[in-house]
Amino acid sequence: MASAVARPLSFWRGIFYLLLGTGLVLTVIRFTQGLGAVTNLSDRYPWGLWIGFDLLCGVGLAAGGFVITAAVYIFHIERLRPIARPALLTAFLGYLLVMVALMFDLGRPWNIWHPMVMWNPTSVMFEVAWCVMLYSTVLALEFSGMVFEKFRWKRAAKVQKILTIPLVILGVMLSTLHQSSLGTMYLIVPGKLHALWYSPMLPILFFVSAVSVGLAMVIVESKLSSRAFGRGLEMPILTEVGRVLVGALGLYGFMRIFDLFNRGMLGEAFTFSYESSMFLVEFGLGVILPMVILASSRRRASEKWLYAGSLFAVMGFVVNRMNVSMTGFEGAQGGHYIPSWAEVMITLMLVAVGFAAFSWIVNNFPVYPEEAKEPEVATREPAGVPEAETTAPWERVLIER
Amino acid sequence: MEAAQQRAILFDLTRCSGCGKCVEACMQKQGFEGDPSKVKDMSATAYCSLNTVSNPEDSDDEYTYRDLCRHCVEPSCVSVCPVGALDKTELGPVVYDADKCMGCRYCMTACPFNVPRYEWDSPVPTVRKCDMCFDLQSKGEDTACATACSYGATICGTREELLEEARSRIEEDPDDYYPHIYGEHEVGGTSVLFLSPFPVEELGFDPKLGTDPMPVYTWRVLEKIPGVAITAGATMCALWWLTNRRNAVRDHEAREKIQAKAAKAAKKNGSNHEENGHG
Incomplete structure (x- = not known):
């Protein structure tokens, strides 16, 4: 099968090496000449694309990991189990890439461990640093199950399985904290951030939007990997994720509008100024449109529509985070910040490395369930006695009692 | 030390001649190269700058004002630094320790006065800003800029002394001053105070900022974290147990149903068998 897919992939492989090559050259320049040599950052705009996209979006887009693992292991929604591992892998790689991106963005990356001591x-950043550190460890431990399974380290796998529930709970706690804290970070700039984005509700808005984009990313990631690995799509599962996504987007949209109304800023949203237009793009494209698309159960059941709706939700999320971190500052700071091509290239290199790592891991570790060709089997609620394979021993004790 | 006893700077727009001796003295003290008269904005190699502002009622009526770190009483930069590289010293100046800094630049984003500057072109960059001549003041000397000023436009003293001086200047010449000491209450108070003949937004004291210290905005949320973490954790534990129990009960009932059915079928089969046996 590998040889059959090698040909169509060679185009993407070419792109990958191109991005990697250019990115590595720029990396050398970045670390020998300083941030100014490759970025458009300045004293007025000390944070740019690497914070706005690589950090804020990277962490947000990886939220699917904690959302799906919570659904499966905490809420015991068994039919979602087949997508738990891919979501976990996406999250794990996402956080690793965020840390790599930070190594580029930090002026003195060799001191990245300083918050530990x-x-x-x-400092909100101190809290985010700790949460990201701890959560990455949690993700690594959660992912280790696949490694143990692959190498048939039975004892380690057993220990890992026992730790699953505590790890998932810890993961939910840490994610709740740092997803919202990324919004809290901006509470210190009431004078700089435009009122369409500055709100005391930023922490809650960041958290709820992260949960919805996490769901959207699960659908997008499933679609992309079904294309790349020639797998079937678990449509019944994804349709259901799409249904929850509509609810999450609805909640987020309501909170966002309520917050603007509450602060008397709803009129500001329709002045069609630069900021207002960017808000309308963010909200129309990323909240209203996906909700309209996914509101119909017929469209949710269609592969194409489900993918389109989720993709819009993801794009809207990205625009929102860029607005909070860049657009919203331009009024107060004067001028514009537009990322340099080198900043964009390094970001694309990291994304490309993420894709490559994902595909390598999928090809080498048991990420997807075996019987992907027959999704009905995977989605069926396990009736009667639960499978011993998927249940921790201490869970079995409880169930069998 | 109480904020009142901490060292501070008072800058009086009405007394400044715009001679630039303060900028020159500052650059000399820091060992910075360059032409002090050309400094229009703070930079990594100029910790203070001179800018002009005109009377809003008469555009020809121009004044010079200094821009420099305000050494806030409760500084944003100190509160946001994840590694404590910035410190509000007991003496008053806000100082920076490059050895601790990891270069996240949150201080630059958070500063309401856009003060910190960065060495963008260095592979080992540091944050650069005025340290209110911490070394000189520790020895009981005035700042380089205050020493250089011969007009009494920049003076140095404790915050309490300077507030008193500012008040008496306003009182003595009420016609020359707008009756407000910029920095007395803004963002919880700053240690660089300004006197002006008219209201000036250029000083960076945006009325939107209010009088709450900036760190309050984030602390209001941060202080809730232990509660949020515990609630999230407890909720997850409870939900895990509840859904687990619900599923167990459901499975148990399903199994009982199957068993009951099987028993019934077995009984029926058994009686059939018996009947057959008799036949």
Whole structure:
């Protein structure tokens, strides 16, 4: 099968090496000449694409990991189990890439470990640093199950299985904290961030939008990997994820509008100024449109529509985070920040490395369930006695009692 | 030390001649190259700058003002630094320790006055900003800029002394001053105070900022974190147990149903068998 897919992939392989090559050259320049040599960052715009996209979007788009693992292991929604591992892998790689991106963005990346020993609890960044560190560890431990399974390390796999529930709970706690804290980070700039984005509700808005984009990413990621690996799509599962996505987007949209109304800023949204237009793009494209598309159960059941709706939700999320981190500052800071081509190239290199790593891991580790060709089997609610394979021993004790 | 006793700077727009001696002295003290008269904005190699502002009622009536770190009483930069590289010293100046810094630049984003500057062209960059001549002041000397000023436009002292001085200047010449000491209450108070003949937004004291110290905005949320974490964790544990129990009960009932059915079928089969046996 590998040889059959090698040909269509060679185009993407070419793109990959191109991005990798250019990115590596720029990396050398970045670390020998300083940030100014490759970025358009300045004293007025100390944060740019690498914070707005690589960090804020990277962490948000990886939210599918904690959302799906919570659904499967905490809420015991067994039929979602087939997509738990891919979602976990996406999250794990997402966080690894965020950390790599930070190595580029930090002026003194060799000091990245300092928050571990130099504490400052009043700093939101300090809290985010700890949460990201701990959650990445949690993700690594959750992912280790696949490694143990692959190499048939039975004892390690058993220990890992026992740890699953505590790990998932810890993961949900840490994710709740740092997904919202990325919004809290911006609460310190009431004078700089435009009122369409600055809100005391930023932490909650960041959290709810992360949950919805996490769901959307699960659908997008499934679609992309079904294309890349020639797998069937677990449509009944994804349709259901799409249904929850509509609810999450609805909640987020309501909160966003309620917040604007509450602060008397709803009129501001329709002045068609630069900021207002960017808000309308973010909200119309990323909240209203996907909701309209996915509101119909017929369209949710269609592969194409489901993918389109989710893709719009993801794009709207990205625009939102870019608006909070860049657009929203331009009024107060003056001028514009437009990322340099080198910033874009390094970001694309990281994304490409992420795709390559994903595909390598899928090809080498048991990420997808075996019987992907028959999704009906995978989605069926396990009736009667639960499969011993998927249940931790201590869970079995509880169930069998 | 109480904020009142901390070292501070008072800058009086009405007394400034725009001679630029303060900028020159500052650059000399820091060992920065370049032409002090050309400094229009703070940079990594100029910790203070001179800019002009005109009277909103008469555009020909121009004044010079200084831009420099305000050394806030409760500084945003100090509160946001994840590694504590910035410190509000007991003495008053806000100082920076490059050895701790990891270069996240949150201080630059958070500063309401856009003060910190960065060495964008260095592979080992540092944050650059005025340290209110911490070394000189530790020895009891005035800042380089205050020493250089011969007009009494920039003076140095404790925050309390300078507030008193500012008040008496306003009182003595009420016609020359707008009756407001910029920095007395803004963002919780700053240690660089301004006197002006008219209201000036250029000083960066945006009325939107209010008088709450900026760190309050994030602390209001941060202080809730232990509660949120515990609630999230407890909710997850409870939900895990509840859904697990629900599924167990459902499975148990399903199994009982199957068993009951099987028993019934077995009984029926058994009686059939018996009947057959008799036949």
